[in-house]
Amino acid sequence: xxxxxxxxxxxxxxxxxxxxxxxxxxxxxxxxxxxxxxxxxxxxxxxxxxxxxxxxxxxxxxxxxxxxxxxxxxxxxxxxxxxxxxxxxxxxxxxxxxxxxxxxxxxxxxxxxxxxxxxxxxxxxxxxxxxxxxxxxxxxxxxxxxxxxxxxxxxxxxxxxxxxxxxxxxxxxxxxxxxxxxxxxxxxxxxxxxxxxxxxxxxxxxxxxxxxxxxxxxxxxxxxxxxxxxxxxxxxxxxxxxxxxxxxxxxxxxxxxxxx
Amino acid sequence: xxxxxxxxxxxxxxxxxxxxxxxxxxxxxxxxxxxxxxxxxxxxxxxxxxxxxxxxxxxxxxxxxxxxxxxxxxxxxxxxxxxxxxxxxxxxxxxxxxxxxxxxxxxxxxxxxxxxxxxxxxxxxxxxxxxxxxxxxxxxxxxxxxxxxxxxxxxxxxxxxxxxxxxxxxxxxxxxxxxxxxxxxxxxxxxxxxxxxxxxxxxxxxxxxxxxxxxxxxxxxxxxxxxxxxxxxxxxxxxxxxxxxxxxxxxxxxxxxxxx
DNA sequence: GAGGTTACTTTATGGTGTAAGGAGATAGCA
DNA sequence: TGCTATCTCCTTACACCATAAAGTAACCTC
Numbered sequence: 001x002x003x004x005x006x007x008x009x010x011x012x013x014x015x016x017x018x019x020x021x022x023x024x025x026x027x028x029x030x031x032x033x034x035x036x037x038x039x040x041x042x043x044x045x046x047x048x049x050x051x052x053x054x055x056x057x058x059x060x061x062x063x064x065x066x067x068x069x070x071x072x073x074x075x076x077x078x079x080x081x082x083x084x085x086x087x088x089x090x091x092x093x094x095x096x097x098x099x100x101x102x103x104x105x106x107x108x109x110x111x112x113x114x115x116x117x118x119x120x121x122x123x124x125x126x127x128x129x130x131x132x133x134x135x136x137x138x139x140x141x142x143x144x145x146x147x148x149x150x151x152x153x154x155x156x157x158x159x160x161x162x163x164x165x166x167x168x169x170x171x172x173x174x175x176x177x178x179x180x181x182x183x184x185x186x187x188x189x190x191x192x193x194x195x196x197x198x199x200x201x202x203x204x205x206x207x208x209x210x211x212x213x214x215x216x217x218x219x220x221x222x223x224x225x226x227x228x229x230x231x232x233x234x235x236x237x238x239x240x241x242x243x244x245x246x247x248x249x250x251x252x253x254x255x256x257x258x259x260x
Numbered sequence: 261x262x263x264x265x266x267x268x269x270x271x272x273x274x275x276x277x278x279x280x281x282x283x284x285x286x287x288x289x290x291x292x293x294x295x296x297x298x299x300x301x302x303x304x305x306x307x308x309x310x311x312x313x314x315x316x317x318x319x320x321x322x323x324x325x326x327x328x329x330x331x332x333x334x335x336x337x338x339x340x341x342x343x344x345x346x347x348x349x350x351x352x353x354x355x356x357x358x359x360x361x362x363x364x365x366x367x368x369x370x371x372x373x374x375x376x377x378x379x380x381x382x383x384x385x386x387x388x389x390x391x392x393x394x395x396x397x398x399x400x401x402x403x404x405x406x407x408x409x410x411x412x413x414x415x416x417x418x419x420x421x422x423x424x425x426x427x428x429x430x431x432x433x434x435x436x437x438x439x440x441x442x443x444x445x446x447x448x449x450x451x452x453x454x455x456x457x458x459x460x461x462x463x464x465x466x467x468x469x470x471x472x473x474x475x476x477x478x479x480x481x482x483x484x485x486x487x488x489x490x491x492x493x494x495x496x497x498x499x500x501x502x503x504x505x506x507x508x509x510x511x512x513x514x515x516x517x518x519x520x
Numbered sequence: 521g522a523g524g525t526t527a528c529t530t531t532a533t534g535g536t537g538t539a540a541g542g543a544g545a546t547a548g549c550a
Numbered sequence: 551t552g553c554t555a556t557c558t559c560c561t562t563a564c565a566c567c568a569t570a571a572a573g574t575a576a577c578c579t580c
Contacts, residue, residue, distance in 0.1 A: 010456060010457060010460050011460060014457075014460045014461070014463075014464045015464065017464075018464040018465055020464050026547070026548085027546085027547070027556075027557070028545090028546050028547035028548070028554090028555065028556045028557060029545065029546055029547070029555090029556050029557020029558060030544075030545040030546060030557060030558050030559080031545090031546080031557095031558085032557085032558065033558075033559085034558090056535085056536065056537080057536085057537065057538080058535090058536080058537090066558095066559070066560090067559070067560060067561080068536095068537080068538085069538075069539095069559075069560070069561085070558075070559050070560075072538075072539095072559095073557080073558060073559070077537080077538080078537065078538090127438045127442070128434070128435045128438060129435060129438035129439040129441070129442045129450075129494060130439075130442050130450075130453060133457055133461060135465070138468075138471075138472050138475060139472075141472075141475055142471075142472045142473075142474055142475045145474045145475055145478050146474045149474055149477075149478075155477065155478045155479075155480060158478055159478060159479075159497065159500075160497075160500045160501055160504045161504070163432065163435075163497055163498065163500070163501030163504075164428075164501045164504050164505045164508070166431070167427060167428060167431035167432055167501060167502075167505060168424075168427060168428065168431075168505065170431050171426070171427035171428075171430050171431040172423065172427055174388070175388045175389060175423075178387045178388060178389035179389040179390075181389070182387070182389045182390050190389075190390075193390060196270060197270060197274075197393055200270050200271060200274045201274070201393060203274075204274045204275065204277075204278040204280050205278055205395070208398075211398075211402075212398050212399075212401075212402045213402075214402055214405045214406045214409055215398060215401055215402045215405055217409075217415065218405050218409075218415045218418050218419060219415075219419075220415060234389060237419065237420075237423055238423065240419075240420045240423070241420055241423030241424045241427060242427075244420045244421070244423075244424050244512075245424045245427060245428065245505075245509070247512075248424070248508055248509055248511075248512035249505070249508055251508075251511075251512060251515070252504075252507075252508035252511060252512070255511070286578070286579090287525075287526070287577090287578070288523095288524065288525045288526065288576090288577055288578035288579070289524090289525045289526025289527065289576070289577055289578075290525095290526060290527050290528080290575075290576040290577055291526095291527085291576085291577080292526085292527065293527075293528085294527090316566085316567065316568085317567085317568065317569085318566085318567080318568095326527095326528070326529090327528070327529060327530080328567095328568080328569085329528075329529070329530085329569075329570095330527070330528050330529075332528095332569075332570095333526080333527060333528070334527095337568080337569080338568065338569090
């Protein structure tokens with residue numbers, strides 16, 4: 001399921017995200033044994049290791065030697081914790097790209113993002129609707145837009161380009177990371193799985209080649225194309241789709257530039 | 261969370277998907293009051309109305325006047341039910357496009373898929389890794405590849421194109437549908453939400469314009485661009501990204517055709 | 521009618537997020 | 551010094567979730 005972040009009290013969330021909390025004056029009560037920072041870090045480690053499905057308030061609490069409920073004194077809810085995790089992990093991405101030209105820089109930006117999503121697959125499960133509006137989200141965006149502005153295109157076009165660029169990284173990255181996760185979760189490699197399934201397929205639909213001739217033609221040299229042994233078939237295909245989409249999109253930008 | 265379909269016994273699942281179950285001879289025991297077909301239809305209706313989050317075995321059972329456990333005599337698990345739902349709902353998509361040329365046909369194919377995802381947002385939450393391999397999946401794919409084959413491009417290129425085309429529909433469709441779902445779930449429109457949040461943003465980061473000058477420039481005429489009142493800002497942006505990506509990808513195909 | 525098979529139910533297990541209320545620690549103030 | 555407000559953190563509880571196990575009742579074949 002998709003996880004909707006950003007549902008709680010906006011004021012509190014924003015204060016947490018932008019670290020505008022009041023400086024801790026001398027307050028009554030026991031000293032806090034944890035901190036928002038620590039909780040977010042722990043949650044991040046769990047999400048990276050076990051995926052979104054393995055991230056529960058209990059799991060985070062257990063790792064910190066507390067109960068799940070203890071976390072609620074620091075963080076209003078799991079939704080807010082996800083917001084904070086998201087913003088924190090975004091800090092990994094490079095802040096600026098001042099290279100040899102916009103085309104190379106956009107390519108580098110996309111490659112960084114691709115690698116980022118594969119490192120932190122759970123990020124792709126955080127809904128893009130109602131974005132979190134944390135500082136690092138803006139830092140990453142600012143970096144991309146700064147590159148794109150060098151193309152001389154107008155703001156309306158740039159906004160569309162930004163979305164399109166995100167799309168062409170995110171969707172194939174999702175496929176690739178899901179392929180890896182499925183491998184880890186089932187203990188069966190993509191290729192083993194594909195092999196087993198296609199055997200069943202022949203069994204259940206012996207007339208496959210007649211029913212789907214064009215597909216059969218296209219998938220023809222399926223087996224002969226494994227160039228990179230470190231990637232499963234599915235992951236390799238996703239990677240190629242990413243590269244194609246990106247290249248075509250960049251070509252499209254060049255065409256727009258000349259047209260203006 | 262992402263839902264991994266296709267996890268159960270492959271043989272059983274495939275038999276259910278391709279309807280190669282043995283014809284029901286006279287068997288002992290009480291007459292079945294339900295059927296796989298009925299269960300799948302009910303589950304589909306629930307998923308369409310309430311989203312993936314509202315789809316539980318209890319919910320399906322309740323709607324049919326049974327307990328959740330009753331479903332397990334028909335369907336091995338929820339995962340398999342999702343497979344069946346997925347394949348069934350795909351039957352909505354058109355089987356062939358024999359129009360005025362490949363470009364118009366691909367565009368129609370993409371538009372149909374876009375509308376389909378917005379009608380059934382839960383479909384986007386079914387993992388693409390380990391695809392279901394039901395008959396309708398292949399029907400839809402065959403339709404697309406048949407159009408693309410008319411470009412004269414080779415199978416390797418076509419495979420990449422298929423993935424790229426799916427990407428450029430799926431990711432923005434996901435954003436658009438999440439925007440709608442968020443609206444329904446929170447009772448707050450995208451635009452209201454955006455307005456409230458940006459107020460908080462100004463409060464929490466008064467120096468926003470200095471920290472993110474390029475972003476501020478790009479978002480400048482934000483409010484003046486609402487062309488279509490039936491769509492929220494986010495949905496409109498997603499729609500535009502989709503149209504841009506598609507157009508650029510189609511242009512890219514034409515370039516490849518000339519190059520060959 | 522007996523026996524086996526099937527549809528469906530009840531009950532139970534271990535998981536989730538989180539509301540409610542309570543225990544104990546610590547500060548400021550009397 | 552003690553009172554009290556406030557804090558951290560715990561236990562308990564609730565409403566969900568998928569599904570395993572076992573029981574009941576209907577139905578067919580022999």
